[in-house]
Amino acid sequence: MEGNLEIIKVENISYTYRSKYQTTQAIKNIACTFETGVMYSIIGKSGSGKSTFLSLLAGMDLPSSGRILIENSDMAKIDRDKYRMHQVSIVYQAFHLFPLLTVTENVMFPMELQKKNRKLARQKAEALLLSVGLSEKAFQKYPGMLSGGEQQRCAIARAMASEGQILLADEPTGNLDTENEKIIVALMKRLAHEEKKAVIIVTHNEKVACKSDVILKMQDGRLLEVEP
Amino acid sequence: MHIAIQNIIRNRKKSFITVVICFLLTAAFHIYFGNMKSNKEQLQSLPERIPVYCQITNPSGSRSTGISIDRNITEGLLNSPHIKNAVYGVRMIGGIGNFSLEEWEQNLTLCVEAVNDLNGIPGLTWEDIQLDGDADDFFHSSEPVCIVRNSLMEKNNWKAGQEIPLNLWYYDYDDIEGIHGIPLEVPDVKIAGSMDYLSTETGQMPPDILLPIGLADAIYRRQEVPLQMSFFSFYVADPLQLNAFKEEMKSLGLTEKNGTARDSYQGSALTVQDMVFISLAENLQETIRIFKSFFGVICITILGVGYIASTLLMASREKEFALMRAQGAGKMQCIKILWLEQLCLALTGIIIGDITCLAFQNMDIALITDIVIAGGYMSGCTLALSRIGRIKTMQLLFRAE
Numbered sequence: 334m335e336g337n338l339e340i341i342k343v344e345n346i347s348y349t350y351r352s353k354y355q356t357t358q359a360i361k362n363i364a365c366t367f368e369t370g371v372m373y374s375i376i377g378k379s380g381s382g383k384s385t386f387l388s389l390l391a392g393m394d395l396p397s398s399g400r401i402l403i404e405n406s407d408m409a410k411i412d413r414d415k416y417r418m419h420q421v422s423i424v425y426q427a428f429h430l431f432p433l434l435t436v437t438e439n440v441m442f443p444m445e446l447q448k449k450n451r452k453l454a455r456q457k458a459e460a461l462l463l464s465v466g467l468s469e470k471a472f473q474k475y476p477g478m479l480s481g482g483e484q485q486r487c488a489i490a491r492a493m494a495s496e497g498q499i500l501l502a503d504e505p506t507g508n509l510d511t512e513n514e515k516i517i518v519a520l521m522k523r524l525a526h527e528e529k530k531a532v533i534i535v536t537h538n539e540k541v542a543c544k545s546d547v548i549l550k551m552q553d554g555r556l557l558e559v560e561p
Numbered sequence: 562m563h564i565a566i567q568n569i570i571r572n573r574k575k576s577f578i579t580v581v582i583c584f585l586l587t588a589a590f591h592i593y594f595g596n597m598k599s600n601k602e603q604l605q606s607l608p609e610r611i612p613v614y615c616q617i618t619n620p621s622g623s624r625s626t627g628i629s630i631d632r633n634i635t636e637g638l639l640n641s642p643h644i645k646n647a648v649y650g651v652r653m654i655g656g657i658g659n660f661s662l663e664e665w666e667q668n669l670t671l672c673v674e675a676v677n678d679l680n681g682i683p684g685l686t687w688e689d690i691q692l693d694g695d696a697d698d699f700f701h702s703s704e705p706v707c708i709v710r711n712s713l714m715e716k717n718n719w720k721a722g723q724e725i726p727l728n729l730w731y732y733d734y735d736d737i738e739g740i741h742g743i744p745l746e747v748p749d750v751k752i753a754g755s756m757d758y759l760s761t762e763t764g765q766m767p768p769d770i771l772l773p774i775g776l777a778d779a780i781y782r783r784q785e786v787p788l789q790m791s792f793f794s795f796y797v798a799d800p801l802q803l804n805a806f807k808e809e810m811k812s813l814g815l816t817e818k819n820g821t822a823r824d825s826y827q828g829s830a831l832t833v834q835d836m837v838f839i840s841l842a843e844n845l846q847e848t849i850r851i852f853k854s855f856f857g858v859i860c861i862t863i864l865g866v867g868y869i870a871s872t873l874l875m876a877s878r879e880k881e882f883a884l885m886r887a888q889g890a891g892k893m894q895c896i897k898i899l900w901l902e903q904l905c906l907a908l909t910g911i912i913i914g915d916i917t918c919l920a921f922q923n924m925d926i927a928l929i930t931d932i933v934i935a936g937g938y939m940s941g942c943t944l945a946l947s948r949i950g951r952i953k954t955m956q957l958l959f960r961a962e
Contacts, residue, residue: 388958391887393886393887393954393958394953414886414889414890414891414892414894415889416889417886417887417888417889418888418889418890419889423887423958425958429880429884429887429958431881431884433568433571433572434571442888443888443889445564446885446888446889446890446894447889495888495889
């Protein structure tokens with residue numbers, strides 16, 4: 334798409350899980366690209382390798398073969414901790430907020446890791462929370478005191494805090510009702526189109542996928558088709 | 562560090578358990594080290610509390626006074642670094658003025674004893690002696706002075722400061738003639754003091770006249786007669802070196818007493834009263850050895866406690882660890898945060914333990930305890946954290962909920 338930056342290039346990657354008792358090839362020879370300013374959805378049945386693919390894009394592990402280029406740099410050769418800290422953010426189905434941190438502190442956490450000024454980090458966290466639609470009342474609450482939709486909004490605010498150009502979401506609406514699902518999808522879309530992030534959502538919800546700019550369909554670890 | 566402190570505050574219950582564990586370990590280790598130190602101190606002070614007393618005796622051990630101790634043995638003992646507080650002396654017979662050899666029976670009526678210390682005369686105390694000047698100086702003098710029994714002073718109408726011609730004979734012992742006297746010298750001796758002394762606890766004949774040993778030594782040298790002490794007792798300087806002491810005594814020619822040996826006046830055996838000392842020292846050394854042998858076990862136990870406690874307390878924080886990794890924290894950074902948390906908590910427990918135990922323990926024990934507990938516990942904790950560090954972030958965060 335014009336004006337957008339090709340930020341991730343996936344070159345024929347495969348990934349095999351090796352456990353003590355079995356070996357499973359979760360990803361088989363996938364090749365594709367991801368651009369900023371676009372919202373992608375990866376759909377497929379359970380066990381199709383969607384989440385594994387996402388975690389490889391997040392730099393949690395390296396592919397068994399092939400390579401992933403981030404802004405033309407091989408992920409295998411870059412500092413993946415720095416990559417996760419500065420370039421990519423992740424939103425999970427189960428939110429994965431720190432239960433003993435307040436909502437604000439959860440959003441501040443990536444900035445604290447980046448050693449940003451604590452006062453500025455708090456101000457930015459509060460601004461982000463307001464931008465995702467959380468009220469000030471929620472700021473000092475603990476995640477357990479929020480609804481699922483509010484927790485996911487908090488998780489999105491935390492993902493935005495690191496200012497990375499890539500936002501990965503693993504079933505972000507999986508635990509939400511229809512109302513909250515719409516809010517979260519709208520938020521994701523805003524991040525892609527207004528803040529020019531590459532938003533990649535793994536979902537098996539067709540309604541969510543339909544709102545995306547590009548849909549990637551996976552089956553048995555392979556990328557079957559790309560629908561614009 | 563900031564994150565670590567925040568985590569400590571947030572995980573209050575787990576933090577408290579860690580502090581309590583370290584406190585209990587510290588208290589237990591204080592007791593362990595305290596007991597070991599106390600036993601060591603008891604062993605060190607044992608020579609003071611249970612001194613080892615030795616006496617030269619005849620070979621059968623039946624006589625410890627009135628014997629003849631070879632001059633070489635006496636000199637060897639006096640030059641030995643292994644003995645202290647030696648008390649020795651020589652018993653002579655004496656009369657007043659000159660008389661012929663044939664008149665000895667009527668004139669040799671006095672028991673004269675030359676000693677280096679008042680303790681050489683059993684039962685005689687400083688309170689029994691009336692003396693001008695320092696009494697200690699008297700026994701270390703080689704001047705011709707003496708202390709005379711009051712009854713003898715009165716009988717002869719002698720006064721303090723008066724000089725008396727003392728006809729001294731020495732005892733000689735041999736297998737043929739047995740014990741017999743030989744004339745030595747007739748020095749003029751000044752009466753320096755008097756004593757009230759009637760009998761001894763040992764039943765031995767009490768001396769009528771006391772001389773300093775230095776005077777006796779000078780007289781024997783003038784007459785070229787070897788001075789053979791009649792008794793010699795002392796304490797072992799360092800009873801913890803008993804074996805080295807006994808080796809040296811053997812090299813001086815002293816033997817162990819033998820109850821079946823023939824009765825004689827030859828002072829060539831050594832009686833060492835060391836049974837109580839050896840028994841107590843062996844008990845204490847055995848206790849210390851047992852304590853020391855447990856040290857390794859205790860260190861491994863502390864390491865094990867550190868490992869198990871950290872593993873159990875951190876088990877529920879695996880997801881937190883994975884999430885920190887997902888946020889971009891390096892593995893070492895995550896481990897460092899958790900390690901710092903544990904270090905702060907361990908030190909808190911240790912310091913509380915120290916403060917509690919310092920009431921009855923010393924600072925040096927506290928320092929050793931701190932090093933061992935902190936080192937052992939944190940080593941165990943490091944092992945536990947290295948295990949947590951191996952978790953697969955990907956599988957933990959992306960697995961199906």
